[in-house]
Amino acid sequence: MKKIVALVGVALLFTAPLAHAQLGSATGTTTVSVTVGAEAALNITNSSTPLTATGTNFSNYTGSTGLTYFVRTTQSGGSGSVTLKVTTDFSPANGPSVGTPPSAGDKLAYTCSLSGVGTACSGSQTSSTTASTSVATFGADAHTVTFPGGDTATTAWTLTNDPKYKTGSYSATVTFTISAS
Amino acid sequence: MKKILALTALALLLAASLALAQLGSVGPTNNTLQVQVKPEASFTITTGTTTSLSSTGTNFNPYTGTTSFTYYVRTTKSGGSGSIQLKVTTDFVGGAGGTGPSAASTTDPLTYITTRTGTGTAVSDTASTTDYTKVVDFGEDNRSAKAGDSGSVAWSLVNDPQYETDTYSAVVTFTISAA
Numbered sequence: 001m002k003k004i005v006a007l008v009g010v011a012l013l014f015t016a017p018l019a020h021a022q023l024g025s026a027t028g029t030t031t032v033s034v035t036v037g038a039e040a041a042l043n044i045t046n047s048s049t050p051l052t053a054t055g056t057n058f059s060n061y062t063g064s065t066g067l068t069y070f071v072r073t074t075q076s077g078g079s080g081s082v083t084l085k086v087t088t089d090f091s092p093a094n095g096p097s098v099g100t101p102p103s104a105g106d107k108l109a110y111t112c113s114l115s116g117v118g119t120a121c122s123g124s125q126t127s128s129t130t131a132s133t134s135v136a137t138f139g140a141d142a143h144t145v146t147f148p149g150g151d152t153a154t155t156a157w158t159l160t161n162d163p164k165y166k167t168g169s170y171s172a173t174v175t176f177t178i179s180a181s
Numbered sequence: 182m183k184k185i186l187a188l189t190a191l192a193l194l195l196a197a198s199l200a201l202a203q204l205g206s207v208g209p210t211n212n213t214l215q216v217q218v219k220p221e222a223s224f225t226i227t228t229g230t231t232t233s234l235s236s237t238g239t240n241f242n243p244y245t246g247t248t249s250f251t252y253y254v255r256t257t258k259s260g261g262s263g264s265i266q267l268k269v270t271t272d273f274v275g276g277a278g279g280t281g282p283s284a285a286s287t288t289d290p291l292t293y294i295t296t297r298t299g300t301g302t303a304v305s306d307t308a309s310t311t312d313y314t315k316v317v318d319f320g321e322d323n324r325s326a327k328a329g330d331s332g333s334v335a336w337s338l339v340n341d342p343q344y345e346t347d348t349y350s351a352v353v354t355f356t357i358s359a360a
Contacts, residue, residue, distance in 0.1 A: 017272075023329065024223035024224045024225035025225070026222065026223060027224060027227040027354060027356045027357075028224050029227070029270070029352055030225075030229075030230060030352075030353050031350050032234060032269075032273075032348050032350065032353055033231055033232070033233050034234040034273075035349075036340075039236075041240035041241055071342060075346050078346070143344075147341055147343060
């Protein structure tokens with residue numbers, strides 16, 4: 001007797017899942033890095049500075065310019081400064097002049113005061129149309145004391161009241177520059 | 182006696198054959214495969230191991246920089262949730278010992294604005310050294326693309342003149358979760 005025995009076997013071969021693409025992880029880190037360097041900035045508080053004289057006896061014209069400054073100098077060996085220069089002399093002609101005054105000794109002078117970091121210029125300074133002159137100096141590791149408001153400085157102007165000036169309104173431009181290293 | 186033995190042997194042989202035939206069945210056999218899809222989440226930073234912050238000009242503009250990432254997420258269809266969060270796990274340290282920014286500062290904070298393309302809601306905040314803060318929030322049934330969704334945090338750090346000149350580094354840890 002022939003017995004046909006059919007053995008049906010089903011074998012399922014389950015292979016391990018193909019290597020699962022790793023799409024990342026539950027955490028990640030990054031190093032946030034910043035290089036803090038020397039910087040300096042200033043704002044002029046009053047864009048126009050009127051100079052006026054009291055009385056009628058040729059007392060000098062006076063006025064003041066305020067500025068706010070921010071500074072950071074290098075920790076070791078750093079320095080900085082605030083300077084000014086008369087970049088446009090008084091006009092129109094026949095009045096005061098920084099570059100070519102009508103009389104010897106006529107000048108636009110100023111004194112400095114600071115409220116904050118730095119050293120103010122010493123004594124009376126004579127402004128110039130050809131060179132920058134000092135308002136404040138900063139040494140190493142100098143930092144603005146007041147932030148975000150900024151430290152403050154004032155230049156108090158004195159302009160000779162020379163009778164040779166013709167009557168009229170005269171204007172000059174003074175440029176302030178701050179630097180830090 | 183010999184005939185009885187022969188018949189017995191034959192019977193045994195047939196019985197064995199019948200027994201073997203009972204080890205399987207003939208015809209189609211069904212097998213059910215099952216897979217349980219669960220919430221999952223993973224994350225990769227794509228802008229390298231370092232994010233550099235820099236400032237434009239010399240007038241104390243804030244330091245800014247961007248960390249970008251790719252994320253993969255699947256939250257539970259009903260009632261699921263998840264998030265990407267970050268924490269400043271190591272506060273800023275100056276390489277030359279300078280005194281500078283701190284992510285723990287309340288006056289000069291390290292803030293971030295999040296953008297993302299894909300699933301989830303972007304969250305912008307101030308980074309913290311004590312708590313994880315959210316970057317992206319996931320609701321129920323949030324699923325990213327197979328290739329991943331992308332996002333970024335745009336950092337902003339106050340440029341305080343009081344910082345000493347130096348290079349400072351902090352470590353920010355991101356985590357992603359899904360339920």
